[in-house]
Amino acid sequence: MARETGLHLDTVRRWRGRFARGGLPALADCRRSGRPARFTPVQVVEAKALACQLPAETGAPLSRWSCPELAAELTARGITGPVSASTVRRWLRQDTIKPWQHQSWIFIRDPDFRAKAQRVLDLYARTFEDVPLGADEYVVSADEKTSIQARCRCHPTLALGAARAVRVNHTYGRGGALAYLAAYDVHHAKVFGHTEARTGIDPFMVLVTQVMTQEPYASAKRVFWIVDNGSSHRGKKAAARPAAAFPTAVLVHTPVHASWLNQVEIYFSVVQRKVVSPNDFTSLTQVRDRLRGFEDRYNATAQPFQWRFTTSDLDDLLARLNRHTADHQEESSPAQAA
Structure with missing residues (x-):
């Protein structure tokens, strides 16, 4: 069993013994020391989703989110209870989400x-x-x-x-x-x-x-x-x-x-x-x-x-921009029709 699972022999022996003594219920997690988690995975996901929205779209009079602003907004909306900015920062770090940063770009205007x-x-x-x-x-x-x-x-x-x-x-x-x-x-x-x-x-x-x-x-x-x-x-x-x-x-x-x-x-x-x-x-x-x-x-x-930027890279860039433009037009067309 240890060879099949890639686990240490002592680990397999411990879990096998627990099953032998108590069956499937014995395989549940034991009580652990320390404070239990205060926030559910759903709350963490909702916090990340809020960070990925433009503040103006949510009605907040901000140009970009900061961790303290996100923490206050999560509490105000009832998504979470009181939460610290450092906790929100740790959540966002898991997916490298940085709503306080921004980049600018410009669409191609030259027909040639x-x-x-x-x-x-x-x-x-x-x-x-x-x-x-x-x-x-x-x-x-x-x-x-x-x-x-x-x-x-x-x-x-x-x-x-x-x-x-x-x-x-x-x-x-x-x-x-x-x-x-x-x-x-x-x-x-x-x-x-x-x-x-x-x-x-x-x-x-x-x-x-x-x-x-x-x-x-x-x-x-x-x-x-x-x-x-x-x-x-x-x-x-x-x-x-x-x-x-x-x-x-x-x-x-x-x-x-x-x-x-x-x-x-x-x-x-x-x-x-x-x-x-x-x-x-x-x-x-x-x-x-x-x-x-x-x-x-x-x-x-x-x-x-x-x-290193060659004509092949140029074609790839133009293809990506064309796909981005097409996707943007498809997203905006229902709103325009309404």
Whole structure:
């Protein structure tokens, strides 16, 4: 019996003895020490169901639930008796339910989303219109990081110490803001950047000129510029402007609201973490010098990003969004009919 059940021999012997002495009633749980459970499984499930509802749908004037709010609501509705917030938190933790958190998303609005996204992804894979790129063809990802402020803290920043994090004073004086324009060579991990007082057509063209007048881009067969739909480089006129100045420059737009396809955004996230935060600069000159110094430091050791999102992943994403949209329409149609 122990071999069949995978239990220890002593365990089997104990239960067999209980059955021999008292039959089936002897197999019931014995009295145990400690306080019995105060809440039934049904009450726990109802608490989790309430947490999964939007507060506005239940009539509560809240944007999201917290554990104390849920505990008070459960008691007010008579679902449970008095219950502590820690108990509610323990229930929710069992199914990783976190009603106090939220994420945002945006539906695809670009009718040519797939075609535009595939063109960008193909360039990352070194193909364009189903033709492999040559050794003298380059892919550059470009964009602007706007409003980098110079916040001069009213008290000096304190370095970390034993069991103490870096301390940055909350109050600061404003020293202005600037924009950081950068172009990132996707396959060679090379960054070109400069700062401007503001973004616009002319600052973007300065960036294009900065790259296209350097080798190997100056003598390249084609240089593909991947950009989003910002005002500095949006539309057909924006695409024609770099090509007029540099015939080998080809502007390629990401779909609308799809800047996440632009690899330079990954570089900007690195800049945000390692250069800008925490923001403690005495002047805009110090901001410029720090950005320029980090750019040189980054280029000395940079490796291309390991971009793994392919056209197959794109098709899976679009299929999931189509299913989500269809399900949403089916759920809303009865209400609309009523």
